[in-house]
Amino acid sequence: MSNKYADELWLGTLGKGEVRWVAIGMTNTVEEAANRHQTTPVATAALGRLMGASLLLASSMKAEEAITLRLLGDGPLGGVVAVGNARGEVRGYVHEPQVNLPLNEKGKLDVAGAVGAGEFCVSRSLSNGESYTGMVPIVSGEIADDLVHYLHTSEQVRSAALLGVLVERDLHVAGAAGMLFQLLPGASEESIQMLENRLSQIQGISPIAVDSDSMEDLVRNIMGDMEYRVLEKRPVGFCCTCSKERVSETLISVGKEGFKDLLEDQHAELICHFCNEHYNFDEADLRELYQQAK
Ligand SMILES: [Zn+2]
Structure with a gap:
């Protein structure tokens, strides 16, 4: 059961253009990170989701700029770091890749428990050489909610995010994907309601990533009945700057x-x-x- 279509980042709008969305298929990218760092499933999920979050945030930046996300929690992972840019290049690591935790009460990988409480730190390195760092408390540790909270409190942007990584028993990554919806100024109640309705129907993005056979399929399966436009497509991959x-x-x-x-x-x-x-x-x-x- 392999659905290894090439990883990509797609950008577009919803409705009359008042909602910006970014979707990423990142199964191969997260699998490469897991292989490189020999991570346990919960560490793979935390690292993969944070890598996805960095790509979602970096998507609106310039090509030569980058975003660094740090989850500085007191959980057994001991911290997670990811760096992404608008070219779709991402790299990252966890301090304790061998962490194992029992599944949470929903029977899912306990990412929040592995991350713990602490700070979520977002640094933007701009093309003019300046960098800005914003820090907010970790509100959930599941990462998508932390991303939304950060955007709301630090950048006054209302958004919704989905991030998911599904790891099989044999440790291979069956599916990994991310999605960000950002309300642009003047977004209508109608569009907001439509988006909220759709999001309430989605149980999680990783099963959708597993069931989709292409990037087109992934985006369509997330959007459901919503009308959307695709404006841009970019490749995504694990890429380090070391030599x-x-x-x-x-x-x-x-x-x-x-x-x-x-x-x-x-x-x-x-x-x-x-x-x-x-x-x-x-x-x-x-x-x-x-x-x-x-
Ligand atoms: Zn390296």
Whole structure:
């Protein structure tokens, strides 16, 4: 039972254009994150949902800008981080990928329990080099509600969000998707009512992601009877910014003094938090970097 159509982000409007929506199919992206970080199902769900939230928020930004989301909760996950941009590139990690928790009272993965109470932190890195960080308390820990709460309190935007990741017993990701509806100024009561009615019928987005065979199918299954327009489609994928060069710069920055221990060990391994890529430096590499260090 595989429905691995390519991950995409679609943008559009509802009704007479007073509601903006963003939909993402991200099954492959979340599966890649789970494979890279060897996450348990509840960690996969938390990470996947936060990665989705970062893509939903970043969708209205410029291509070279990025959004970083941090869930700084006191639960056993110890924090979740995701960075997304408007090009559909996303990366992320959880501090404790091996966390296992019993299912919650609804028989679902207990994402809220794994996240715990604390702060939800949203940082926007703008193209002019500035960055803005907003922080709100975690209100649910299920992530979609936290996203809506953040948009309402920090950006005065009324919205509704769905984020879901369905993990099979064998740990593979059967379906992952996200959806954000934002009410634009002047949205009519009629449109709001229509949206509320539809959302009350949806039990969760992950079963829809599993049952859909294409991105088109996914969007149609979420929208139901609502009339919608698709304005744009973009690819989505797991993408990290690390490289051996960048990691080398980190090593060089420790300075000649700090380098001595590394040279004695004759080997160094650095691991990227975001994608779990391992970078190895042998003695020859280290000698070369030592020359560049100050
Ligand atoms: Zn990386």
